[in-house]
Amino acid sequence: MANVVVVGAQWGDEGKGKIVDWLSEQADVVVRFQGGHNAGHTLVIDGETYKLSLLPSGVVRPGKLAVIGNGVVLDPQALVDEIERLSAQGVSITHDNLRIADNASLILPLHRELDALRETSGSGTKIGTTRRGIGPAYEDKVGRRAIRLMDLADLDSLPAKIERLLAHHNALRRGFGLEEFSATAIYDELAALAPRVLPYMDAVWRLLDDERRAGKRILFEGAQGALLDIDHGTYPFVTSSHTVAGQAATGCGLGPKAIGYVLGIAKAYTTRVGEGPFPTELFDETGELIGQRGREFGVVTGRKRRCGWFDAVLVRQTVRTSGIDGIALTKLDILDGFDTIKVCVGYRLDGREIDHLPASQGAQARVEPIYEEIEGWSGSTAGARSWADLPAQAIKYVRRIEELIGAPVALLSTSPERDDTILVHNPFEG
């Protein structure tokens, strides 16, 4: 049995929530390994809707262990709020079913403020972030001045750590002409939160290695998408973590061999929120129609998502940078009824044809899609549960995508309902 990593194969919002939930039913342990509460998953289980941002999806299912790894940036207030919200819905969250890495870095209110300040001040590149403080928290982690979860267990040494952090942040504040932060206020806030988050703290690397050795099935739940990866994405219009599958190991302290199967989630078209290049973006009524039919609004921020045709160049690249073994293709039904569907098969850049997304920001902004036109289908794919339920042209579309991206479709999702899924290959079988 293989441990499975699920990653978004585009710019996030591929419909990971449903697939992760579907897989988590078969898993013993569900692990988050990057990002923070910038993610947003909506799960519908037995008619009850759960909205998760920070907690791994497994947490709502009895008998599953949910783990937040060291690669996640943890907002302790957001954690407490999410736990409270879920408790009010009858989900019990205790040390028995939630563990958080002791070496995870914390997101503090000062990170949120700085994130928003940068987005609104006009002093830098506007990224269109979720304003959750993700970027500034990762900066402090890499800058070796972060407050980590374990620091809340040693309140005597916390003031010195806060001073070190503020030496950096208050210099920035002065630069923005803003009032400096008070170390005491930050200390008081963290000291108050400590007893509410420390019960979940653990040496996650050891716990997960023990689980792995005991033959437990581990599901690694990626957030965002591979094209938002800090190195492999559309830099600087990216998130501040590694979103590719390799991070699943680093982000919780396991070796790379712990990962057996990489499942990429891709929509049958493309969406993006925030700024940045998007070669197949549609600015016409087709884009509007896809957005309306697909209900393309962000779970976390409510922002309208930009929509466009499927970009096989990008997903092919993601298949390679994440080592994707199979794809879960979602939202095929949104394309029902189009006479013609376009798929991007290459780019034109400065008069040349290329088969990949170049790394430079300028070139990424200049590439023009080369489209292949595929005949659409008139029947419905919504709710299909077997290939026999699909119009022949819809199957052709899926087969062409497989060919173009160089990976097979392991799962096909045909509605938000968990059972409206065509299973070709169970990822846990490796």
Ligand code: IMP
């Ligand atoms: P940040 O992660 O809040 O710093 O935002 C950086 C970029 O990642 C922005 O373009 C966001 O819209 C995007 N982003 C962050 N989280 C998600 C997500 O869960 N889904 C889709 N896009 C996201």
